[in-house]
Amino acid sequence: MTALQRAFRCGIALTFALALSPTTHADTSPRAVLEHYASLVEANYDDTLAGIRELQDAVRSFVAAPSEAGLQKARAAWLEGREWYGQTEAFRFYGGPIDGEDGPEGLINAWPLDEAYIDYVEGDANAGIINNRKEDISPDRLNELNERGGEENVATGWHAIEFLLWGQDRSETGPGNRPYTDYLDGKAANADRRRLYLITVTDMLAAELEGVAKAWRNGADNYRASFVASGTEGIQRMLTGLGTLSRGELAGERMEVAMDTQDQEDEHSCFSDNTHRDIVANAKGIQNVWEGRYRTRAGRIIEGPSLKDLVAAQDASVARTVSQDIANSVALAERIQAPFDREIIGDDNSPGRKRVQAVIDALKKQTDALVEAARALGITRLNTSV
Structure with missing residues (x-):
């Protein structure tokens, strides 16, 4: 376990305790809740950008002088960034800046990824954009190629970078093991194009996330300004984001599908074997929003008026149930062991599958509680499907 993950786990334990104890804030009006949510979103995206x-x-350092140490450093930076980005997934699914009609989410976190669309794979040394020297490697062209001809033809984003750093995962006990020599001229075919591709998609990811973060910056004529002024509609968006991530996306697309197929290709971060941490970060993001509480990379606590407070003012019992259910989901997510692709193998009585199924069941239960929370606020229809 890394130092970051230990700190993250300590934060989860503390938030579990806080979730079960009452909190009060001076102003728990919808406007105050929306303003605090926007501040929390801004802080989380700023931490993601820092990563x-x-x-x-x-x-850049690795591409300039490829080495094993440089590759390991790049992998560690990718893993660190995912811890913060994963929490931002709670800000999706309601047509906001990241996944609205013109949002860049498909360029940021699209998956699953067909490895052969980007680079060589086992059995095909000439596969992919990298090995087609007639194909341009540029931001404009990779934008055009992303998901072109099929949803799995992913050319950009977190998982394209992940594949370029780890390669295919052919191990039952660990992640992919792409050699750093793939990036050395004379050691691997098209190493120059592989270097260009890696640095291009990394810079593209940074640019896309900067654009999303800009939409949430305070004091500007942007999405944040209209969101804070949206009243009940904004509260419904917050709850829709939490409910959809809980049930349709995290429990459904990211976990149930993999459980059904028992296929490594259906796990979220299959090259790095980081799926277990993706699940924790997503679950934690839901808790952050509900509780109105976020621990930054620097360890600062941002806390203020929350959905929990708003619901508690109408029905304290419902608010308490949601808090308990969400805290339980986070705690159970922490128990999933790496690698996730081995947790899902076997019959339904296998220990790994039981651990994963417990999280799925907990997420479904918390979604039902979130629907009740919405009703307490007069929101009679809450969409929780993707």
Whole structure:
């Protein structure tokens, strides 16, 4: 376990305790809740951007002089960035800046990814954009190629970078093991194009996330300003984001599908074997929003008026149930063991599958509680499907 993950786990334990104890804030009006939510979103995206900048630096250093140490540093930066980005998934699913009609989410976190669309794979040394020297590697062209001809033809974003750093995962006990020599001229075919591709998609990811973060900056004529002024509609968006991530996306697309197929290709971060941490970060993001509480990379606590407070003013019992259910989901998510692709193998009585199923069941239960919370606020229809 890394130092970051230990700190993250300590934060989860503390938030579990706080979730079960009452909190009060001076102003729990919808406007105050929306304003605090926007501040929390801004802080989480700022932390994500800080992680991405560290990844950019690590990638640039590695590309300039490929080495095993440089590759390991880039991988570590990718993993660090995912811890913060994963929590931002709670800000999706309601047509906001990241996944609205013109939002960039498909360029940021699209998956699953067909490895052969980007680079060589086992059995096909000439596969992918990298090995087609007639194909341009540029931001404009990779934008055009992303998901072109099929949803799995992913050319950009977190998982494209992940594949370029780890390669295919052919191990039952660990992640992919792409050699750093893939990036050395004379050691691997098209190493120059692989270097260009890696640095290009990393910079593209940083640019797309900067655009999303800008939409949430305070004091500007942007999405944040209209969101804070949206009243009940904004509260419904917050609850829709939490409910959809809980049930349709995290429990459904990201966990149930993999449980049904028992296929490594259906796990979220299959090259790095980071799926277990993706699940924790997503669950934690839901808790952050509900509780109105976020621990930054620097360890600062941002806390204020929350959905929990708003619901508690109408029905304290419902608010308490939601808090308990969400805290339980986070705690159970922490128990999933790496690698996730081995947790899902076997019959339904296997220990790994039981651990994963417990999280799925807990997420479904918390979704039902969130629907009740919405009703307490007069929101009679809450969409929780993707």
